[in-house]
Amino acid sequence: MNRYKNSTIQERNIILIDSIYKPYRHLWEGYLGDENAFTRWLNETAFRELTDYNDKAFGIDLLKLNEHLKNTAMAMDKLTGHRPKGRWYIFYGPKWTNLGGFPDGSMLIDLANKLNNKFENIVRAFPHELNHQIFSTAPRSKNQVLSRVLDEGFACYVSHIYYNSKYTILSELGYTAEEYNSCVKYDNDIFNLFMEHYASPTDKTASDFANRSYRFNDKYPAALGYYIGFKIVENYVHANGKESWKDIYELTPEIVLKSSK
Structure with missing residues (x-):
């Protein structure tokens, strides 16, 4: 340019x-x-x-960034038993997200986003995003809402394991303490809301559950699907054993949800 x-x-x-x-x-x-x-x-x-x-x-060493990404991918392979697959794009863009991805497992890092102002901020999210790539090869579901919330919540859960609980759950979810506490307080109501929209055929509804700018009401934080998906995984592990989270890569979202109750 x-x-x-x-x-x-x-x-x-x-x-x-x-x-x-x-x-x-x-x-x-x-x-x-x-x-x-x-x-x-x-x-x-x-x-x-x-x-x-x-x-x-001048502030972001791309060679170092690529090396860290490669090392994190190998560590995720060892942790999960699955190798992340997919293309990564690192570029300056419209700043709409710091890190994100597409349904086919392609991931992006928009260096223009204000959250990507430090090397540490970027690599912090690598396990989360790499889990999206792994999960993109899991058995698919026609239920867009369930698939989206499980994808986001599972990425948060695995990142928490990867870092050996170094970061709090609310940090993995991207919530403030107040937002996380409201989720805990209204847990039943939140899952009732989720079930009301569970069968929605529109991609917009699925996106609303992951959108950091969308709230279903004033009581709940934005990106509510992160909490819902995390709790589904947490409940699945509670019901099926400490290492059972690894099964989720091989199961349909419907089976995971059913087995989490």
Whole structure:
């Protein structure tokens, strides 16, 4: 981008669509949108923030980041018995998430996001995100809501094990103490809410349960599905044994839910 900052908008649009958008269409379409959305973001945001990107580039050692990712993937393989598989994209984007992924197991790190201001902040989430990649190969379910909450909650649970409880459960869930305590207080109500939406056929409902900006009501925190999924896994392990969490990689979400009661 530095090379084209003084080019005309038309010139750089053509060049960057051919060199950045098209070769990584899966990433940009899934995260940002079509070519028009891409060029609009480039010209209205990215080039205006290019100095910030350059400054950040000096603070994040990409070789060290890749090495840490590789080592964490090997450690997750040893811990879970399953090797993470999938592509990782590390880039400067629209800052909509710090780390995230797609249903096929592809993962992304948006270095422009404010949470990715330190090396430690980025690698802290690696076990969580790598578990998403492993779980993406598990038996599938047509129930989008159950699949999404279990995917998120299971990633939190395995990260907690990976770090040997170094971080609190509320930290793994991404909640404040107040938010976590409200989940505990209204646990029954939350699961009743979950069952009300359990059979929803829409992807939006599934996304609402994982959305950090969406609340079902003022009593519950956003991203409520993280808590629900974590509790399903926790209850499954309580019912089936300490190491039984490893079974979840081989089971359908429906069986996990049924066996957690």
